[in-house]
Amino acid sequence: MSQTPPDPNFEALAQRAASLRAQIHEHNHRYFVLGSPTISDAEYDALFDELDAIEKTYPALITPDSPTQRVGSDLDERLPKITHPNPTLSLSKAYTEDDIRAWRTRIDKVLDTSARLGYVVEPKFDGLTVVLTYTDGILTLGATRGDGYTGDDVTANVRTIRTVPTRIPVHPDAPRPPSPLVVRGEVVMLKEDFKAFQQKMQTEGETRFINARNTASGALKQLDPRVTASRPLTLYAFEIVDAPDDSTPHSQWQSLSFLRQMGFLVSEDIQRFDDLEAVIAHIRAFEARRHSLPFEIDGLVIKIDDFATYNALGVVGKNPRGAVAYKFPPEVVTTRLTGVSISVGRTGVLIPNAELEPVFVSGATIKQATLNNFDDVARKDVRVGDRVMIKRAGEVIPFVIGPLPDARTGTEQPITPPTHCPFCQSPVLHEEGEVAYYCGNPECPERIARSIEYFVGKGQMDIEGLGEKGVRQLLEAGLIRDEADVFSLKPESLENLEGYAKLKIQNLMNSIEAAKKRPLDRVLVALGIPNVGTTVAKVLIKHFPSLELLMNATADQLQTIGGIGPSIAATVVDWFALPRSRSVITKLAAAGVQMVSTETQITRSEALAGMTFVLTGTLPTLTRDETGALIEANGGKVSGSVSKKTSYVVAGESPGSKRDKAEQLGVPILDEDGLKRLIADRGGES
DNA sequence: CACCCTCGAGTTCC
DNA sequence: CTCGAGGGTG
Known part of the structure; x- marks a missing residue:
């Protein structure tokens, strides 16, 4: 040294x-x-x-x-203690692929060999490690890991977990278990179970259950086993700690099958590799699908498969050399909620937005997140100034999980719904039993801005070159006051505006001209009538093929249409009764926007009649819109969510949760070719 | 009245 | 993608 x-x-x-x-x-x-x-x-x-x-x-x-x-301790002074004859060591950690390679290099130094080694890669469960002792096949002791050396005796609680065999073998024809048999496993609450449990507790007014791990931990440490029994825990076995030598496997991979034979639940997401680069490739692929696992993990554990080699490698400090824990980059972080801003949507709904101290999560710096609605805020009891936990749901959308009440200083301010619209000061409306708070003023400048943004947006009038910023700019310049004014924009008046060069103006004018020929159902969607989206608009236009007719329809007439109930009928009638709506429609008609349905419904075949499709992921050649159009042209229907009634799910590259749902429900899954073949087989056209 | 299915609306960052 | 809510059905 x-x-x-x-x-x-x-x-x-x-x-x-x-x-x-x-x-x-x-x-x-x-x-x-x-x-x-x-x-x-x-x-x-x-x-x-x-x-x-x-x-x-x-x-x-x-x-x-x-x-x-010392190894971190989670001992609970209320519970009896036990001493582990075979302490649970902690694993050294790896955060990068190179860390893993470095681990392998250290092994080579110790073993002084470059022999091929087998590796077992297991999920690193985000739960609690427990040690189960069986004597003559009977569960005699269940203990938490504690600090590795001393743990809490939670035998009675562990017995209530359904996947813990209290007597082995479970099957009469399975081999007799060795005795004693000491098994290590992880107690977790499955994501689905946690969600259901959280919901149930919420309806009973309990909102403390913020994450699955802490909930599982709390459940296992109950003094009353009946409480534990009422919480949906699952145990995954992953290691044999101790057993008479001759009777048990000599590698980790074999022990896992052995544990399965004995009746333990062992994760299916464990694999064995003969090559470290294959391990690394596996880890990379695994990270992408960690969210589709039924339980939370915070990484993967890599172990040298062969026990003799593993043991020969020994222990350095408090870490065994034969294993390493690869930790995924953090996905839940905490930050401070510095304020709440209120936004108003085109429908008038007020939405609280969290302003956050910028923080890096899942690959991006987040400084803002929606708080959805004021019910949610109240339920979570989030306050301005709180430290809050943040994650990106589905890896993308920032989501405030909840506050950390213990970090409060007492200066935090509760968040309450405003009594007046922050943009037009008109009183806020709230229906009993409903979540939303509304600005009820249809002339609210913010609502109008939002309505126009929506009107020109993609999927509606689809005016390219006019986005949120452009609309605000035009409003401020006084060039437009409502949706219809977009059609009377003059190239000359745009010239003086910042950021509008000749070419851009020309493109915009072309786009506006093209928008006049949009099909009527899209115009109807663009108008932004509450509850009227693509599907409802199509149905309405089918029965009332011009705006003139629709405008004069009564609520009773509308309700006779399938899919239109009292609520939609009322919003449609109410909307057309507004002076602002009538004026916009008149102006649109005057500007030359298509106001009657051309109804040349280009249904080329009925090949897919009666079938419902759900799209997910990216297809190789068709866009989402094209795929939808193709299905509809052949008489099929496209829906947004998978259910038992879904005929097919069309899945492409990097599909979302819908694909999993389809598998769960047994809905057949097609790729692009499969869809085209299906259409061709049934006499349709691509 | 209690479900299930479906739709609509809003969502962040670069 | 996720939530809330409308519509329909048993």
Whole structure:
């Protein structure tokens, strides 16, 4: 060992280490004792790793009480303690592919061999590790991992978990179990179970259950096993800790089948590889589908398969050398809710938006997230100033999971629905039993801006070159006041506007001209009548093939149409009764916008008549719109959600949850070719 | 009246 | 993509 050279930063690092130790101690206390953490697991890990790194560089800075010197504890003083004869060690962590390769290189040094090694890759469950002891096949002890050496005795609680065999073998013809048999497993709450449980508790006014892991942990540590029994826990077995030598497998991969034979639930998402690069490729692929797993994971564990080799590798510090835990980049982080802004949609609904201290999650810096509605805010009890947990739902849309109430200082401000529209000051409306709060003023400038944005948007009038910014600009310049004014824009008046060059103006004019020929059902959608989207608009136009006719229809007449109930009928009639609506329609007609249905419904065949399709993912050659048009042209229907009634799901590259749902319900799945073949087989046209 | 299916509306970042 | 709510059905 060489002498550590003096470092000008030594003082600063010593201070930093002390501060990290204090922070980690506090968070340990909050997490393990109070059960209410104020930072996310990933942030905790980051603090820990930073301290660990400092101490590795300057071992002189290690103090006996440093959190790095012991394995984290989750002991609960109310429960009886047991001592583990075979302590559970923690695994060294890897955050990058190179970390994994480095792990392999360290192995080579120790073994002094480049022999081919087998690897088993398992999900790293985000739950609680428990140790189960069986004597003559009877479950005699169930204990939490605790700090690895000492755990809580939760035998009675563990027995209530359905996937824990209390007596093995489960099947009479299976081999007799060795005795004693000590098995390690992970107690988790499956995502689906957690969701259902959370919902159930919410209806009973309990909103504390924020994440599956903490809920599972709480459930397992109940003093009354009946409470545990009422919570949907699942145990996955993943390791044989101890058993008489001659009777058990000699590799991890074989132990997993052995555990299955004994009647334990073992995850199906475990694989074995002979090559480290294959392991890495697997990890990369796995990360993409981690969300379609039934349980939460925060990474993958890679183990050397062969026990003899694994044991020969020994232990360094508190980590076995034969395994490594690869951690996914964090997906749940905490940040501060600095404020709430209110937006008004074109329908008048007021939506609270969270303003966040910028934070990096799942590949992007988030500084804003929707809070959906005020019911949600009240249910979660989020307040301005709170530290909140954030994730990106489906990897994309930022989502506020909930506050960390224990991090409050007392200065946080509750969020209440406004009594007046922030844009036009008119009183806010709220129907009893409904979630939404409305600005009821159809002339509200913000609502009008939103309506026009929607009107020119894609899928409606589809005027290219005119987006949100452009609409606001035109409104401010006084060039438009409503939807119809878009059609009377003059090239000359645009010239003075910032950002409008000759070519851009020309393109915009062409686009506006083209919009006059949109089919009537699209015009109807564009008008933005509440509850009238593509489907409803099509139905309405079919029965009332001109705006003139539709405008004069009564609610009773509308209700006779299938799919139109009292609610839609009322909103349609009400909307046409508004002076603003009538004026817009008159102006549109005057501007030359198509106001009658040309009704040359280009149904080329009835090949798909009576069938409903749901689209997900990206197809190789057709766009989403083209696929939909193709299906409709052949008499089929396109729907947004998968159900038992769905005939086919058409899935392309990187499909979403709909594909999984289809598999669940047994709905057949087609690719693009499959769809084309189906149409051709039934005499349709592509 | 309680379900299930379907639709509509709004959603972030770059 | 997800939620809330409308419409229809048993």
